Amino acid sequence: MTTSIPKVRRVGVVGWGAIGRVVGSALVEQTIPGAELECVVDNRPLGDSAPAPQVAFEEALQRCDLVVEAAGQAVVRAWGERVLESGTDLLIASTGALTDEELAKRLLAAGPGRVYFTGGAVGGLDLLQAVRSLGxxxxxxxxxxxxxxxxxxPWMDEELLTRMRTATGPVEVMSGTARDVPAKFPKSTNVAASVALAVGDLDTVRVRVVADPxxxxxxxxxxxxxxxxxxxxxxxxxxxPGNPATSQVVPYAVLRSLAALAGRTGQIL
Structure with a gap:
Protein backbone atom coordinates (compact mmCIF):
# COMPACT_ATOMS: atom_id res chain seq x y z
CA MET A 1 0.00 0.00 0.00
CA THR A 2 1.43 3.35 -1.01
CA THR A 3 0.84 6.48 0.98
CA SER A 4 0.43 9.69 -1.04
CA ILE A 5 2.29 12.74 0.14
CA PRO A 6 -0.09 15.67 0.71
CA LYS A 7 0.43 18.49 -1.76
CA VAL A 8 1.76 21.71 -0.27
CA ARG A 9 0.08 24.84 -1.62
CA ARG A 10 2.68 27.30 -2.92
CA VAL A 11 1.17 30.68 -2.06
CA GLY A 12 1.91 34.09 -3.50
CA VAL A 13 0.67 37.11 -1.55
CA VAL A 14 -0.20 40.22 -3.57
CA GLY A 15 0.08 43.31 -1.39
CA TRP A 16 2.39 43.64 1.60
CA GLY A 17 0.15 45.85 3.72
CA ALA A 18 -2.06 45.38 6.77
CA ILE A 19 -3.55 42.13 5.41
CA GLY A 20 -0.66 40.73 3.40
CA ARG A 21 1.94 41.08 6.14
CA VAL A 22 -0.11 39.09 8.65
CA VAL A 23 -0.99 36.40 6.10
CA GLY A 24 2.55 36.09 4.75
CA SER A 25 4.15 36.03 8.19
CA ALA A 26 1.76 33.31 9.37
CA LEU A 27 2.68 31.20 6.34
CA VAL A 28 6.37 31.62 7.07
CA GLU A 29 5.77 30.56 10.67
CA GLN A 30 3.99 27.45 9.30
CA THR A 31 0.76 28.10 11.19
CA ILE A 32 -1.21 26.82 8.16
CA PRO A 33 -0.33 23.16 7.56
CA GLY A 34 -0.14 22.40 3.85
CA ALA A 35 0.63 25.96 2.72
CA GLU A 36 3.89 27.87 2.39
CA LEU A 37 4.80 31.38 1.28
CA GLU A 38 6.48 31.21 -2.12
CA CYS A 39 6.73 34.90 -3.03
CA VAL A 40 5.36 38.41 -2.55
CA VAL A 41 4.08 40.86 -5.17
CA ASP A 42 3.95 44.58 -4.41
CA ASN A 43 4.45 47.72 -6.48
CA ARG A 44 6.79 49.16 -3.83
CA PRO A 45 10.34 47.93 -3.24
CA LEU A 46 10.16 45.94 0.01
CA GLY A 47 13.83 45.19 0.56
CA ASP A 48 14.34 42.88 3.53
CA SER A 49 10.89 43.52 5.02
CA ALA A 50 9.34 40.61 3.10
CA PRO A 51 10.29 37.10 4.26
CA ALA A 52 10.08 35.68 0.71
CA PRO A 53 11.30 36.81 -2.72
CA GLN A 54 9.57 39.87 -4.15
CA VAL A 55 8.72 39.09 -7.77
CA ALA A 56 6.72 40.47 -10.68
CA PHE A 57 3.14 39.29 -11.10
CA GLU A 58 3.90 37.09 -14.12
CA GLU A 59 6.70 35.32 -12.25
CA ALA A 60 4.36 34.71 -9.31
CA LEU A 61 1.97 32.87 -11.64
CA GLN A 62 4.79 30.56 -12.66
CA ARG A 63 5.92 29.89 -9.09
CA CYS A 64 2.56 29.53 -7.27
CA ASP A 65 -0.57 27.42 -7.42
CA LEU A 66 -2.53 29.84 -5.20
CA VAL A 67 -2.49 33.64 -5.18
CA VAL A 68 -3.92 35.63 -2.28
CA GLU A 69 -5.11 39.09 -3.28
CA ALA A 70 -4.55 41.51 -0.41
CA ALA A 71 -3.99 44.73 -2.34
CA GLY A 72 -7.40 46.13 -3.31
CA GLN A 73 -10.14 45.88 -5.90
CA ALA A 74 -7.97 47.26 -8.72
CA VAL A 75 -5.74 44.17 -8.58
CA VAL A 76 -8.76 41.88 -8.97
CA ARG A 77 -9.90 43.84 -12.02
CA ALA A 78 -6.47 44.02 -13.60
CA TRP A 79 -5.17 40.52 -12.87
CA GLY A 80 -8.00 38.25 -11.76
CA GLU A 81 -8.69 36.61 -15.10
CA ARG A 82 -5.00 36.28 -15.91
CA VAL A 83 -4.39 34.44 -12.63
CA LEU A 84 -7.15 31.94 -13.32
CA GLU A 85 -6.20 31.45 -16.98
CA SER A 86 -2.69 30.52 -15.88
CA GLY A 87 -4.13 27.61 -13.88
CA THR A 88 -3.46 29.32 -10.54
CA ASP A 89 -6.19 29.51 -7.91
CA LEU A 90 -7.18 32.95 -6.61
CA LEU A 91 -8.35 33.87 -3.09
CA ILE A 92 -9.91 37.35 -3.09
CA ALA A 93 -9.96 39.54 0.01
CA SER A 94 -11.31 42.64 -1.79
CA THR A 95 -14.75 41.23 -2.54
CA GLY A 96 -16.04 44.68 -3.48
CA ALA A 97 -14.59 44.11 -6.94
CA LEU A 98 -17.19 41.39 -7.52
CA THR A 99 -20.05 43.90 -7.45
CA ASP A 100 -18.99 44.51 -11.05
CA GLU A 101 -21.25 41.81 -12.46
CA GLU A 102 -19.42 41.59 -15.78
CA LEU A 103 -16.13 41.07 -13.97
CA ALA A 104 -17.70 38.46 -11.67
CA LYS A 105 -19.06 36.56 -14.69
CA ARG A 106 -15.67 36.60 -16.39
CA LEU A 107 -13.91 35.37 -13.26
CA LEU A 108 -16.41 32.53 -12.80
CA ALA A 109 -16.02 31.56 -16.47
CA ALA A 110 -12.21 31.74 -16.45
CA GLY A 111 -10.02 28.76 -15.68
CA PRO A 112 -8.55 26.27 -15.17
CA GLY A 113 -7.72 28.10 -11.91
CA ARG A 114 -10.51 28.43 -9.34
CA VAL A 115 -11.70 31.61 -7.65
CA TYR A 116 -12.57 31.88 -3.96
CA PHE A 117 -13.48 34.77 -1.69
CA THR A 118 -13.32 35.28 2.04
CA GLY A 119 -16.06 36.78 4.20
CA GLY A 120 -13.59 39.11 5.90
CA ALA A 121 -14.98 41.19 8.73
CA VAL A 122 -18.55 39.90 8.88
CA GLY A 123 -20.15 36.66 10.09
CA GLY A 124 -23.32 34.79 9.26
CA LEU A 125 -22.68 34.51 5.52
CA ASP A 126 -22.90 30.72 5.58
CA LEU A 127 -26.33 30.93 7.24
CA LEU A 128 -27.56 33.50 4.70
CA GLN A 129 -26.42 31.19 1.90
CA ALA A 130 -28.29 28.29 3.49
CA VAL A 131 -31.48 30.35 3.91
CA ARG A 132 -31.22 31.51 0.30
CA SER A 133 -31.62 27.89 -0.83
CA LEU A 134 -35.05 27.86 0.87
CA GLY A 135 -36.22 30.98 -0.92
CA PRO A 154 -11.94 61.97 -3.72
CA TRP A 155 -15.51 62.22 -5.05
CA MET A 156 -16.87 63.85 -1.87
CA ASP A 157 -17.78 67.53 -2.02
CA GLU A 158 -16.53 70.06 0.51
CA GLU A 159 -19.85 70.20 2.37
CA LEU A 160 -19.83 66.47 3.09
CA LEU A 161 -16.15 66.45 4.03
CA THR A 162 -16.72 69.33 6.45
CA ARG A 163 -19.69 67.56 8.06
CA MET A 164 -17.60 64.43 8.53
CA ARG A 165 -14.55 66.26 9.88
CA THR A 166 -16.50 68.38 12.34
CA ALA A 167 -19.04 65.75 13.42
CA THR A 168 -19.56 65.16 17.12
CA GLY A 169 -21.79 62.14 16.51
CA PRO A 170 -22.79 59.70 13.73
CA VAL A 171 -23.19 61.14 10.21
CA GLU A 172 -24.69 59.16 7.32
CA VAL A 173 -22.22 59.40 4.47
CA MET A 174 -24.02 57.37 1.83
CA SER A 175 -26.91 54.99 1.36
CA GLY A 176 -27.59 52.74 -1.60
CA THR A 177 -27.39 49.15 -2.72
CA ALA A 178 -24.51 46.72 -2.54
CA ARG A 179 -24.11 47.37 -6.26
CA ASP A 180 -23.36 51.08 -5.68
CA VAL A 181 -21.60 51.48 -2.35
CA PRO A 182 -18.45 49.30 -2.71
CA ALA A 183 -17.48 51.16 -5.88
CA LYS A 184 -17.59 54.45 -3.96
CA PHE A 185 -15.56 53.12 -1.01
CA PRO A 186 -13.12 50.64 -2.61
CA LYS A 187 -11.07 50.14 0.57
CA SER A 188 -13.78 50.34 3.21
CA THR A 189 -16.94 48.47 2.22
CA ASN A 190 -15.99 44.99 1.05
CA VAL A 191 -18.44 43.67 3.66
CA ALA A 192 -21.34 44.98 1.55
CA ALA A 193 -20.16 42.88 -1.38
CA SER A 194 -19.65 39.81 0.81
CA VAL A 195 -23.24 40.04 2.11
CA ALA A 196 -24.56 40.49 -1.43
CA LEU A 197 -22.61 37.47 -2.68
CA ALA A 198 -24.10 35.38 0.13
CA VAL A 199 -27.63 36.64 -0.57
CA GLY A 200 -27.20 36.28 -4.33
CA ASP A 201 -28.57 39.70 -5.29
CA LEU A 202 -26.70 43.01 -5.29
CA ASP A 203 -29.86 45.09 -5.42
CA THR A 204 -31.61 43.38 -2.51
CA VAL A 205 -28.93 44.50 -0.04
CA ARG A 206 -29.48 48.07 1.16
CA VAL A 207 -26.37 49.67 2.63
CA ARG A 208 -25.84 52.64 4.93
CA VAL A 209 -22.33 53.98 5.52
CA VAL A 210 -21.99 55.98 8.73
CA ALA A 211 -19.05 58.09 9.91
CA ASP A 212 -18.73 58.34 13.68
CA PRO A 213 -15.83 60.10 15.45
CA PRO A 241 -3.58 50.28 13.83
CA GLY A 242 -1.52 50.60 10.66
CA ASN A 243 -4.52 50.88 8.34
CA PRO A 244 -7.75 51.88 10.15
CA ALA A 245 -9.75 51.37 6.95
CA THR A 246 -9.55 47.61 7.54
CA SER A 247 -10.39 45.59 10.65
CA GLN A 248 -7.73 43.64 12.51
CA VAL A 249 -9.68 40.42 12.00
CA VAL A 250 -9.59 40.48 8.18
CA PRO A 251 -6.20 38.80 7.65
CA TYR A 252 -7.22 36.06 10.07
CA ALA A 253 -10.36 35.44 8.01
CA VAL A 254 -8.06 35.11 5.00
CA LEU A 255 -5.89 32.64 6.92
CA ARG A 256 -8.95 30.58 7.84
CA SER A 257 -9.90 30.39 4.17
CA LEU A 258 -6.33 29.44 3.31
CA ALA A 259 -6.44 26.64 5.86
CA ALA A 260 -9.57 25.24 4.23
CA LEU A 261 -8.00 25.42 0.77
CA ALA A 262 -4.86 23.73 2.04
CA GLY A 263 -6.98 20.82 3.25
CA ARG A 264 -6.77 21.14 7.02
CA THR A 265 -9.39 18.85 8.54
CA GLY A 266 -11.50 19.05 11.66
CA GLN A 267 -12.95 22.53 11.15
CA ILE A 268 -16.33 24.01 10.32
CA LEU A 269 -16.27 25.18 6.70
Missing amino acids: PLHDVRLTTTKLPSTLEQ GAHHTRHVVEASGAHGTYRFDVAHLPD
Whole structure:
Protein backbone atom coordinates (compact mmCIF):
# COMPACT_ATOMS: atom_id res chain seq x y z
CA MET A 1 0.00 0.00 0.00
CA THR A 2 1.43 3.35 -1.01
CA THR A 3 0.84 6.48 0.98
CA SER A 4 0.43 9.69 -1.04
CA ILE A 5 2.29 12.74 0.14
CA PRO A 6 -0.09 15.67 0.71
CA LYS A 7 0.43 18.49 -1.76
CA VAL A 8 1.76 21.71 -0.27
CA ARG A 9 0.08 24.84 -1.62
CA ARG A 10 2.68 27.30 -2.92
CA VAL A 11 1.17 30.68 -2.06
CA GLY A 12 1.91 34.09 -3.50
CA VAL A 13 0.67 37.11 -1.55
CA VAL A 14 -0.20 40.22 -3.57
CA GLY A 15 0.08 43.31 -1.39
CA TRP A 16 2.39 43.64 1.60
CA GLY A 17 0.15 45.85 3.72
CA ALA A 18 -2.06 45.38 6.77
CA ILE A 19 -3.55 42.13 5.41
CA GLY A 20 -0.66 40.73 3.40
CA ARG A 21 1.94 41.08 6.14
CA VAL A 22 -0.11 39.09 8.65
CA VAL A 23 -0.99 36.40 6.10
CA GLY A 24 2.55 36.09 4.75
CA SER A 25 4.15 36.03 8.19
CA ALA A 26 1.76 33.31 9.37
CA LEU A 27 2.68 31.20 6.34
CA VAL A 28 6.37 31.62 7.07
CA GLU A 29 5.77 30.56 10.67
CA GLN A 30 3.99 27.45 9.30
CA THR A 31 0.76 28.10 11.19
CA ILE A 32 -1.21 26.82 8.16
CA PRO A 33 -0.33 23.16 7.56
CA GLY A 34 -0.14 22.40 3.85
CA ALA A 35 0.63 25.96 2.72
CA GLU A 36 3.89 27.87 2.39
CA LEU A 37 4.80 31.38 1.28
CA GLU A 38 6.48 31.21 -2.12
CA CYS A 39 6.73 34.90 -3.03
CA VAL A 40 5.36 38.41 -2.55
CA VAL A 41 4.08 40.86 -5.17
CA ASP A 42 3.95 44.58 -4.41
CA ASN A 43 4.45 47.72 -6.48
CA ARG A 44 6.79 49.16 -3.83
CA PRO A 45 10.34 47.93 -3.24
CA LEU A 46 10.16 45.94 0.01
CA GLY A 47 13.83 45.19 0.56
CA ASP A 48 14.34 42.88 3.53
CA SER A 49 10.89 43.52 5.02
CA ALA A 50 9.34 40.61 3.10
CA PRO A 51 10.29 37.10 4.26
CA ALA A 52 10.08 35.68 0.71
CA PRO A 53 11.30 36.81 -2.72
CA GLN A 54 9.57 39.87 -4.15
CA VAL A 55 8.72 39.09 -7.77
CA ALA A 56 6.72 40.47 -10.68
CA PHE A 57 3.14 39.29 -11.10
CA GLU A 58 3.90 37.09 -14.12
CA GLU A 59 6.70 35.32 -12.25
CA ALA A 60 4.36 34.71 -9.31
CA LEU A 61 1.97 32.87 -11.64
CA GLN A 62 4.79 30.56 -12.66
CA ARG A 63 5.92 29.89 -9.09
CA CYS A 64 2.56 29.53 -7.27
CA ASP A 65 -0.57 27.42 -7.42
CA LEU A 66 -2.53 29.84 -5.20
CA VAL A 67 -2.49 33.64 -5.18
CA VAL A 68 -3.92 35.63 -2.28
CA GLU A 69 -5.11 39.09 -3.28
CA ALA A 70 -4.55 41.51 -0.41
CA ALA A 71 -3.99 44.73 -2.34
CA GLY A 72 -7.40 46.13 -3.31
CA GLN A 73 -10.14 45.88 -5.90
CA ALA A 74 -7.97 47.26 -8.72
CA VAL A 75 -5.74 44.17 -8.58
CA VAL A 76 -8.76 41.88 -8.97
CA ARG A 77 -9.90 43.84 -12.02
CA ALA A 78 -6.47 44.02 -13.60
CA TRP A 79 -5.17 40.52 -12.87
CA GLY A 80 -8.00 38.25 -11.76
CA GLU A 81 -8.69 36.61 -15.10
CA ARG A 82 -5.00 36.28 -15.91
CA VAL A 83 -4.39 34.44 -12.63
CA LEU A 84 -7.15 31.94 -13.32
CA GLU A 85 -6.20 31.45 -16.98
CA SER A 86 -2.69 30.52 -15.88
CA GLY A 87 -4.13 27.61 -13.88
CA THR A 88 -3.46 29.32 -10.54
CA ASP A 89 -6.19 29.51 -7.91
CA LEU A 90 -7.18 32.95 -6.61
CA LEU A 91 -8.35 33.87 -3.09
CA ILE A 92 -9.91 37.35 -3.09
CA ALA A 93 -9.96 39.54 0.01
CA SER A 94 -11.31 42.64 -1.79
CA THR A 95 -14.75 41.23 -2.54
CA GLY A 96 -16.04 44.68 -3.48
CA ALA A 97 -14.59 44.11 -6.94
CA LEU A 98 -17.19 41.39 -7.52
CA THR A 99 -20.05 43.90 -7.45
CA ASP A 100 -18.99 44.51 -11.05
CA GLU A 101 -21.25 41.81 -12.46
CA GLU A 102 -19.42 41.59 -15.78
CA LEU A 103 -16.13 41.07 -13.97
CA ALA A 104 -17.70 38.46 -11.67
CA LYS A 105 -19.06 36.56 -14.69
CA ARG A 106 -15.67 36.60 -16.39
CA LEU A 107 -13.91 35.37 -13.26
CA LEU A 108 -16.41 32.53 -12.80
CA ALA A 109 -16.02 31.56 -16.47
CA ALA A 110 -12.21 31.74 -16.45
CA GLY A 111 -10.02 28.76 -15.68
CA PRO A 112 -8.55 26.27 -15.17
CA GLY A 113 -7.72 28.10 -11.91
CA ARG A 114 -10.51 28.43 -9.34
CA VAL A 115 -11.70 31.61 -7.65
CA TYR A 116 -12.57 31.88 -3.96
CA PHE A 117 -13.48 34.77 -1.69
CA THR A 118 -13.32 35.28 2.04
CA GLY A 119 -16.06 36.78 4.20
CA GLY A 120 -13.59 39.11 5.90
CA ALA A 121 -14.98 41.19 8.73
CA VAL A 122 -18.55 39.90 8.88
CA GLY A 123 -20.15 36.66 10.09
CA GLY A 124 -23.32 34.79 9.26
CA LEU A 125 -22.68 34.51 5.52
CA ASP A 126 -22.90 30.72 5.58
CA LEU A 127 -26.33 30.93 7.24
CA LEU A 128 -27.56 33.50 4.70
CA GLN A 129 -26.42 31.19 1.90
CA ALA A 130 -28.29 28.29 3.49
CA VAL A 131 -31.48 30.35 3.91
CA ARG A 132 -31.22 31.51 0.30
CA SER A 133 -31.62 27.89 -0.83
CA LEU A 134 -35.05 27.86 0.87
CA GLY A 135 -36.22 30.98 -0.92
CA PRO A 136 -35.25 34.61 -1.50
CA LEU A 137 -34.56 37.05 1.31
CA HIS A 138 -36.84 40.01 0.74
CA ASP A 139 -35.24 42.59 3.00
CA VAL A 140 -31.50 42.75 3.68
CA ARG A 141 -29.90 45.76 5.31
CA LEU A 142 -26.29 46.48 6.22
CA THR A 143 -25.13 49.40 8.34
CA THR A 144 -21.38 49.97 8.44
CA THR A 145 -19.96 52.48 10.93
CA LYS A 146 -16.35 53.64 10.81
CA LEU A 147 -14.12 56.54 11.79
CA PRO A 148 -14.67 59.54 9.48
CA SER A 149 -11.04 59.67 8.35
CA THR A 150 -11.24 56.13 6.94
CA LEU A 151 -14.24 57.02 4.77
CA GLU A 152 -13.01 60.17 3.03
CA GLN A 153 -13.05 59.79 -0.77
CA PRO A 154 -11.94 61.97 -3.72
CA TRP A 155 -15.51 62.22 -5.05
CA MET A 156 -16.87 63.85 -1.87
CA ASP A 157 -17.78 67.53 -2.02
CA GLU A 158 -16.53 70.06 0.51
CA GLU A 159 -19.85 70.20 2.37
CA LEU A 160 -19.83 66.47 3.09
CA LEU A 161 -16.15 66.45 4.03
CA THR A 162 -16.72 69.33 6.45
CA ARG A 163 -19.69 67.56 8.06
CA MET A 164 -17.60 64.43 8.53
CA ARG A 165 -14.55 66.26 9.88
CA THR A 166 -16.50 68.38 12.34
CA ALA A 167 -19.04 65.75 13.42
CA THR A 168 -19.56 65.16 17.12
CA GLY A 169 -21.79 62.14 16.51
CA PRO A 170 -22.79 59.70 13.73
CA VAL A 171 -23.19 61.14 10.21
CA GLU A 172 -24.69 59.16 7.32
CA VAL A 173 -22.22 59.40 4.47
CA MET A 174 -24.02 57.37 1.83
CA SER A 175 -26.91 54.99 1.36
CA GLY A 176 -27.59 52.74 -1.60
CA THR A 177 -27.39 49.15 -2.72
CA ALA A 178 -24.51 46.72 -2.54
CA ARG A 179 -24.11 47.37 -6.26
CA ASP A 180 -23.36 51.08 -5.68
CA VAL A 181 -21.60 51.48 -2.35
CA PRO A 182 -18.45 49.30 -2.71
CA ALA A 183 -17.48 51.16 -5.88
CA LYS A 184 -17.59 54.45 -3.96
CA PHE A 185 -15.56 53.12 -1.01
CA PRO A 186 -13.12 50.64 -2.61
CA LYS A 187 -11.07 50.14 0.57
CA SER A 188 -13.78 50.34 3.21
CA THR A 189 -16.94 48.47 2.22
CA ASN A 190 -15.99 44.99 1.05
CA VAL A 191 -18.44 43.67 3.66
CA ALA A 192 -21.34 44.98 1.55
CA ALA A 193 -20.16 42.88 -1.38
CA SER A 194 -19.65 39.81 0.81
CA VAL A 195 -23.24 40.04 2.11
CA ALA A 196 -24.56 40.49 -1.43
CA LEU A 197 -22.61 37.47 -2.68
CA ALA A 198 -24.10 35.38 0.13
CA VAL A 199 -27.63 36.64 -0.57
CA GLY A 200 -27.20 36.28 -4.33
CA ASP A 201 -28.57 39.70 -5.29
CA LEU A 202 -26.70 43.01 -5.29
CA ASP A 203 -29.86 45.09 -5.42
CA THR A 204 -31.61 43.38 -2.51
CA VAL A 205 -28.93 44.50 -0.04
CA ARG A 206 -29.48 48.07 1.16
CA VAL A 207 -26.37 49.67 2.63
CA ARG A 208 -25.84 52.64 4.93
CA VAL A 209 -22.33 53.98 5.52
CA VAL A 210 -21.99 55.98 8.73
CA ALA A 211 -19.05 58.09 9.91
CA ASP A 212 -18.73 58.34 13.68
CA PRO A 213 -15.83 60.10 15.45
CA GLY A 214 -16.57 57.94 18.49
CA ALA A 215 -16.29 54.67 16.57
CA HIS A 216 -13.45 53.02 18.45
CA HIS A 217 -14.59 49.80 16.77
CA THR A 218 -15.60 49.26 13.15
CA ARG A 219 -19.16 47.98 13.28
CA HIS A 220 -21.25 46.01 10.78
CA VAL A 221 -24.92 45.26 11.45
CA VAL A 222 -26.65 42.89 9.05
CA GLU A 223 -30.43 42.48 9.24
CA ALA A 224 -32.23 40.09 6.89
CA SER A 225 -35.72 38.68 6.62
CA GLY A 226 -37.67 36.39 4.34
CA ALA A 227 -40.46 33.85 4.33
CA HIS A 228 -38.41 31.41 6.39
CA GLY A 229 -37.17 33.65 9.20
CA THR A 230 -35.42 36.79 10.34
CA TYR A 231 -31.72 37.16 11.05
CA ARG A 232 -29.47 39.75 12.67
CA PHE A 233 -25.67 39.83 12.96
CA ASP A 234 -23.90 42.60 14.84
CA VAL A 235 -20.09 42.62 14.82
CA ALA A 236 -17.64 45.21 16.12
CA HIS A 237 -13.92 44.96 15.41
CA LEU A 238 -10.86 46.95 16.37
CA PRO A 239 -9.43 48.70 13.30
CA ASP A 240 -5.95 47.74 12.22
CA PRO A 241 -3.58 50.28 13.83
CA GLY A 242 -1.52 50.60 10.66
CA ASN A 243 -4.52 50.88 8.34
CA PRO A 244 -7.75 51.88 10.15
CA ALA A 245 -9.75 51.37 6.95
CA THR A 246 -9.55 47.61 7.54
CA SER A 247 -10.39 45.59 10.65
CA GLN A 248 -7.73 43.64 12.51
CA VAL A 249 -9.68 40.42 12.00
CA VAL A 250 -9.59 40.48 8.18
CA PRO A 251 -6.20 38.80 7.65
CA TYR A 252 -7.22 36.06 10.07
CA ALA A 253 -10.36 35.44 8.01
CA VAL A 254 -8.06 35.11 5.00
CA LEU A 255 -5.89 32.64 6.92
CA ARG A 256 -8.95 30.58 7.84
CA SER A 257 -9.90 30.39 4.17
CA LEU A 258 -6.33 29.44 3.31
CA ALA A 259 -6.44 26.64 5.86
CA ALA A 260 -9.57 25.24 4.23
CA LEU A 261 -8.00 25.42 0.77
CA ALA A 262 -4.86 23.73 2.04
CA GLY A 263 -6.98 20.82 3.25
CA ARG A 264 -6.77 21.14 7.02
CA THR A 265 -9.39 18.85 8.54
CA GLY A 266 -11.50 19.05 11.66
CA GLN A 267 -12.95 22.53 11.15
CA ILE A 268 -16.33 24.01 10.32
CA LEU A 269 -16.27 25.18 6.70
